[in-house]
Amino acid sequence: MRFFDRFKQGELRLTRIEAFSDGVFAIVVTLLVLELKVPVLKDHSSAGELIHQLVELAPKFLSWLISFIIVCKFWLNHHHLLGLARHADYAMVWLNSIFLMGQSFIPFPTALMGEYPTNRLAVCLFGCVFALNTLLFIALNRYIVRNLLKPELLGLQDPHALRKAMVGPLSYLVGAAAAWVSVHAAFVIYLLTPLFYITPPSWHGPAGGAATAGDGIRD
Amino acid sequence: MRFFDRFKQGELRLTRIEAFSDGVFAIVVTLLVLELKVPVLKDHSSAGELIHQLVELAPKFLSWLISFIIVCKFWLNHHHLLGLARHADYAMVWLNSIFLMGQSFIPFPTALMGEYPTNRLAVCLFGCVFALNTLLFIALNRYIVRNLLKPELLGLQDPHALRKAMVGPLSYLVGAAAAWVSVHAAFVIYLLTPLFYITPPSWHGPAGGAATAGDGIRD
Amino acid sequence: MRFFDRFKQGELRLTRIEAFSDGVFAIVVTLLVLELKVPVLKDHSSAGELIHQLVELAPKFLSWLISFIIVCKFWLNHHHLLGLARHADYAMVWLNSIFLMGQSFIPFPTALMGEYPTNRLAVCLFGCVFALNTLLFIALNRYIVRNLLKPELLGLQDPHALRKAMVGPLSYLVGAAAAWVSVHAAFVIYLLTPLFYITPPSWHGPAGGAATAGDGIRD
Amino acid sequence: MRFFDRFKQGELRLTRIEAFSDGVFAIVVTLLVLELKVPVLKDHSSAGELIHQLVELAPKFLSWLISFIIVCKFWLNHHHLLGLARHADYAMVWLNSIFLMGQSFIPFPTALMGEYPTNRLAVCLFGCVFALNTLLFIALNRYIVRNLLKPELLGLQDPHALRKAMVGPLSYLVGAAAAWVSVHAAFVIYLLTPLFYITPPSWHGPAGGAATAGDGIRD
Numbered sequence: 064m065r066f067f068d069r070f071k072q073g074e075l076r077l078t079r080i081e082a083f084s085d086g087v088f089a090i091v092v093t094l095l096v097l098e099l100k101v102p103v104l105k106d107h108s109s110a111g112e113l114i115h116q117l118v119e120l121a122p123k124f125l126s127w128l129i130s131f132i133i134v135c136k137f138w139l140n141h142h143h144l145l146g147l148a149r150h151a152d153y154a155m156v157w158l159n160s161i162f163l164m165g166q167s168f169i170p171f172p173t174a175l176m177g178e179y180p181t182n183r184l185a186v187c188l189f190g191c192v193f194a195l196n197t198l199l200f201i202a203l204n205r206y207i208v209r210n211l212l213k214p215e216l217l218g219l220q221d222p223h224a225l226r227k228a229m230v231g232p233l234s235y236l237v238g239a240a241a242a243w244v245s246v247h248a249a250f251v252i253y254l255l256t257p258l259f260y261i262t263p264p265s266w267h268g269p270a271g272g273a274a275t276a277g278d279g280i281r282d
Numbered sequence: 283m284r285f286f287d288r289f290k291q292g293e294l295r296l297t298r299i300e301a302f303s304d305g306v307f308a309i310v311v312t313l314l315v316l317e318l319k320v321p322v323l324k325d326h327s328s329a330g331e332l333i334h335q336l337v338e339l340a341p342k343f344l345s346w347l348i349s350f351i352i353v354c355k356f357w358l359n360h361h362h363l364l365g366l367a368r369h370a371d372y373a374m375v376w377l378n379s380i381f382l383m384g385q386s387f388i389p390f391p392t393a394l395m396g397e398y399p400t401n402r403l404a405v406c407l408f409g410c411v412f413a414l415n416t417l418l419f420i421a422l423n424r425y426i427v428r429n430l431l432k433p434e435l436l437g438l439q440d441p442h443a444l445r446k447a448m449v450g451p452l453s454y455l456v457g458a459a460a461a462w463v464s465v466h467a468a469f470v471i472y473l474l475t476p477l478f479y480i481t482p483p484s485w486h487g488p489a490g491g492a493a494t495a496g497d498g499i500r501d
Numbered sequence: 502m503r504f505f506d507r508f509k510q511g512e513l514r515l516t517r518i519e520a521f522s523d524g525v526f527a528i529v530v531t532l533l534v535l536e537l538k539v540p541v542l543k544d545h546s547s548a549g550e551l552i553h554q555l556v557e558l559a560p561k562f563l564s565w566l567i568s569f570i571i572v573c574k575f576w577l578n579h580h581h582l583l584g585l586a587r588h589a590d591y592a593m594v595w596l597n598s599i600f601l602m603g604q605s606f607i608p609f610p611t612a613l614m615g616e617y618p619t620n621r622l623a624v625c626l627f628g629c630v631f632a633l634n635t636l637l638f639i640a641l642n643r644y645i646v647r648n649l650l651k652p653e654l655l656g657l658q659d660p661h662a663l664r665k666a667m668v669g670p671l672s673y674l675v676g677a678a679a680a681w682v683s684v685h686a687a688f689v690i691y692l693l694t695p696l697f698y699i700t701p702p703s704w705h706g707p708a709g710g711a712a713t714a715g716d717g718i719r720d
Numbered sequence: 721m722r723f724f725d726r727f728k729q730g731e732l733r734l735t736r737i738e739a740f741s742d743g744v745f746a747i748v749v750t751l752l753v754l755e756l757k758v759p760v761l762k763d764h765s766s767a768g769e770l771i772h773q774l775v776e777l778a779p780k781f782l783s784w785l786i787s788f789i790i791v792c793k794f795w796l797n798h799h800h801l802l803g804l805a806r807h808a809d810y811a812m813v814w815l816n817s818i819f820l821m822g823q824s825f826i827p828f829p830t831a832l833m834g835e836y837p838t839n840r841l842a843v844c845l846f847g848c849v850f851a852l853n854t855l856l857f858i859a860l861n862r863y864i865v866r867n868l869l870k871p872e873l874l875g876l877q878d879p880h881a882l883r884k885a886m887v888g889p890l891s892y893l894v895g896a897a898a899a900w901v902s903v904h905a906a907f908v909i910y911l912l913t914p915l916f917y918i919t920p921p922s923w924h925g926p927a928g929g930a931a932t933a934g935d936g937i938r939d
Contacts (some may be wrong), residue, residue, distance in 0.1 A: 079738055079799050081298055086746025089305025093326065093386045094750065101393045109513075131386070135379040139372075142298050145427035153796075160792040167750045167788070174758045252861035300517055305743075308524025312532065312605045320612045329622035332613075350605070354598040358591075361517050519736055530824055531751065538827045539835045548841035569824070573817040577745025577810075580736050 075151040077093060080159060086162045088138040091170065095127050095134075098174040122180035125191075129253050131172040136257045137166060137200060144204055147182075148211040156213060158203045165196040186246045190253060191240030194232040201228050230259055294370035299378060303364075306382045307357040310389065314346050314353075317393040342396035345408075348472050349392040352412060356385060356419060363423055365428040374430060377422045384415040405465045409458030409472060413451040420447050437450050449478055513589035518597060522583075525601045526576040529608065533565050533572075534610040542713060561615035564627075568611040574695045575604060575638060582642055586649040593649060594642045595649040624663050624684045628677030628691060634671040639666050668697060732808035737816060741802075744820045746797040748827065750789075752784050755831040779837035783846075786910050787830040790850060793914045794823060794857060801861055805868040812868060815860045822853040843903045847896030847910060851889040858885050887916060 085122040102116035141162075148155070169192065238252035321335035360381075367374070391404075391411040398404040457471035508691075540554035579600075587591070610630040617623040676690035724753035798819075805812070826849065833846040895909035 075799065075804065079742060082301060082739060082742040083746055083795060085298060085301040086305055086527075086743055087750055089302055090309055090747055090750040092382070093306055093309040094754070096386050097313070097316075099387075099390045099752075101390075101397045104398060104401070108400045108402075110401060113398070113401055113403045128383075131383050132379075135376075135383075138302060139375055139379075139476050142294065156791075156796055160347055160789075160796075163749070164785075164792075166786050167753050168756075170753055171756045171758075178758050179427065179761060179764050179770070181765045182761070182767060182770055183765075184770045250577075301520060304520040305524055306522055309528055311601070312525055312528040313607055315605050316532070316535075318606075318609045323617060323620070326617050327619045329620060332617070347602075350602050351598075354595075354602075357521060358594055358598075361513065365514065366687075386594055415514060462520045480532045494534075520739060523736060523739040526745055527740055528747055530820070534824050534827055535751070535754075537825075539828075539831045542839070543835060545785055545836050546838045546840075548839060551836070551839055551841045566821075569821050570817075573814075573821075576740060577813055577817075580732065584733065589926040 075153070075156060077145060077148060077151055079144055080151055080156065081142075083139060083165060084140075084159065087167055088134060088141070091166050092131055092134050094170050095130055095173055098177055099123055099127060099168065123177035125250065125254075126173045126177035126180075127252075130169055132257050134166065137196065140204075144200075144207055147213060147216055148207050149213045150211065152211065155203070155206055158199075158206055162196070162199040165192070165199045166202060168192065169175060169196070180250075181246060183242050183246060186242035186249045187239045190235040190237075190242065190249065193253070193256075194235035194239065197228075197231040197235065198203050199230075204228065231256065234259065283486070294372070294375060296364060296367060296370055299370055299375065300361075300364055303360060303378065303382060304357075306315060306386055307353060309361070310385055311350055311353050313389050314349055314392055317389065317396055318342055318346060340398035344469065344473075345392045345396035345399075349388055350470075351476050354386065356415065359419060359423075363419075363426055365427050366432060366434045366435055369430065371430065374422070374425055377418075379427055381415070381418040381422050384411070384418045387411065388415070399469075400465060402461050402465060405461035405468045406458045409454040409461065409468060412459065412475075413454035416447075416450040416454065420451075450475065453454075453478065466479070513594060515583060515586060515589055518589055518594065519583055522579060522597065523576075525605055526572060526579070529604050530569055530572050531681070532608050533568055533611055536608065536615055537561055537565060563688065563692075564611045564615035564618075566689075568607055569583035569642045570695050572604065572607060575634065578638060578642075582638075582645055585651060585654055586645050587651045588649065590649065593641070593644055596637075598643055598648060600637040600641050601635070603630070603637045606630065607634070620687075621680050621684060621685060624680035625677045628673040628675075628680065628687065632673035632677065632696075635666075635669040635673065639670075642666070669694065672697065684689070726865060732810070732813060734802060734805060734808055737808055737813065738802055741798060741816065741820060742795075744824055745791060746917065748823050748868070749788055749791050751827050752787055752830055755827065755834055756780055756784060777792035782907065782911075783830045783834035783837075787826055787908075789914050791823065791826060794853065797857060797861075801857075801864055804873055805864045806870045807868065809868065812860070815863055816857075818840055819853070819856040821859050822849070822856045825849065826853070837907075840899050840903060840904060843899035843906045844896045847892040847894075847899065847906065849914075850910070851892035851896065854885075854888040859891075861885065888913065891916065 099120065102113070102120065103111050104116065106112055151159075171191045172185075172192045175185045179185040234252065234256040238249045238256065241252055242249035318339065321332070321339065323331050323335065325331055370378075388411065391408045394404045395408040453471060453475040457468045457475065460471055461468035537558065540551070542550050542554065544550055589597075606710065607630065610627045613623045613629040672690060672694040676687045676694065679690055680687035756777065759770070759777065760771065761769050763769055808816075828844045829849040832842045836842040867912075891909065891913040894914065895906045898909055899906035
């Protein structure tokens, strides 16, 4: 048996993979708020000074908002994807772990962009990290669709799925490039990107009929 | 098919939504304690200096206590609500994600009020955030009751439910307004608000019979 | 219907209560390590300076160890206890929430004792918090055994259970009192207390036969 | 009944043990990123200064990467192992708790090595902690295989399993020793160790036939 084939062995329980992944997702989105540090006030009772300090925190609030929405979108896609798999194997678990490594890294570029919103490199890195995360998700997606798809879903795949999926990473990379021209443009692109693909994925059968309602991800 | 109708598609697994939500709730309540920082003592062995410093921390303990109780109440209501749904769709997942975003934000206003309990704006913001969170929950509640209710629960809704639900946000807003007169009054209102709606929700059938015991949220 | 009776209504799903509780337990034990801060070295490459600094951290390691073991013990007892319940009601959920509030507070006294191990008040507070936590668990335990016990377990209760359960809080209070004489004695008592009740609980039937193997907590 | 036999009593639910363990694993891997602190820049907008600071963070990124991969590997092995058990008893729960204590400790040596990558003691301690963690896992593994194995898996054990399992701790100890000669060599060994045993475990029947596909860990 060849070395790489060994990774296709084993039938692992999806429930624990989901539990571990859900834990990572939940902690990532909640840790993001820790970057919103309470400002230091000279006059503790001054509402004016506090409002001034909170306005200064605006880039941090915005970074937090963008990352939160994107991680929720990843969670939703992950939820959808694992619903397509009939079981897990070792290759999938490692692709999933590397994907989760990318997710758990998100608080760092988020904090960096929130702290230095005028630093073109910090804003650029934010987009690069999210582009990379989307590519890691696409790799996981392709592996599951090709190797672990539930039998009843075979042939129901959207032939344009990969092309559509590449919209995400491309858009983040456009934002990352835009940061060197205008950090404001980059912020706008990062904020708009999840909206492009926030709608539910559709699964079309070979005859073109929509198969979303019966796509087998029910509980 | 119209754009917004696409969000009503898909049948998502409630178990993973609950797992993700439970993770966020659990992390939020546990992160709250991180704001209770160990005080810096000049004389490490002095019990007197420590007791003095712990008394200084009293507003932080109180903020922690109030937020903990309120988040637990949100968790309980969320638990109850998801027990009413027959399945999930994309619109519900996004309403749930935005609601969880509000929950994950709670450590920030809690820390702010704990750090600056005499700052009217900090105390006011605390109430505003909780009013907003309650509104986000009401939005999720309405969507589920109108679109995803289990068939056996149809017609069992409390006609006064919405009016009752508005007590929460109104009470928090009264607290937020009271902060500009007296921060002590605001603290008292924040502490009392969850007590108003801490009792179990009642579901009455059309004939007025109590239907709580059979409201379908059993495991 | 009287006010307090309303809390005995509702049949809540034990699975979500367990998921929320497990999340809080898992986060508490893992957050404890955050108090073990990397020491500041003048000479970054000096093994000698690092070993000196790590020895200085010994009280923090010890506090971490004690709290970790005790929280695991609470988790185990909680696991056992919820296995006895046939379902949950609102009163149980609130007793559980208050118990979890106590658990989530544990990192604070742990950090305090680790930071100021020679401060009698800090060491005393540690014991008081754990005594209180044990009392909160006993309250939850009593409520479940009296109101929510699975029918097949009725009459199988250990008549000495409460007296045994009081060993924990008493021992912690003895430790808390000992802190005013010798902090070392208090550390020893805190370390030994979980060993007293680390063994599995036994359930004896009315005829005195051991009923542990069939105590209904199987999956 | 002898004292130690009492620990072999009780049939505990594997689902909650898995939920608690998954929570700890998920939090550990996600907390690791908190050590990647946003650098302090003099000129907030300087990309050059930021890139210089990020290069300085390289040892922290590397420590984070190594620990993340290793903890994922532990999670995967733990997942596999608990799939072999027919139920849990108290001894297993305590072995599991001590193993999780080791896991939750990982952020500390990771941060230490990331902060002081030229300090031989810091790099050495990292290897020692992982060697100890692997030994704790082996202890848990042995206990389950000897006492709690599902009946259908009896006799399917790999006779070389223990010898293979010792490769991990030995390799980490070699790395720990190598740190005193060259910290770079130690980093390389730590990075390569998980690759040695990243492939799926094989279970061979007495007749030598591969039994992986039917090793009973399916959901």
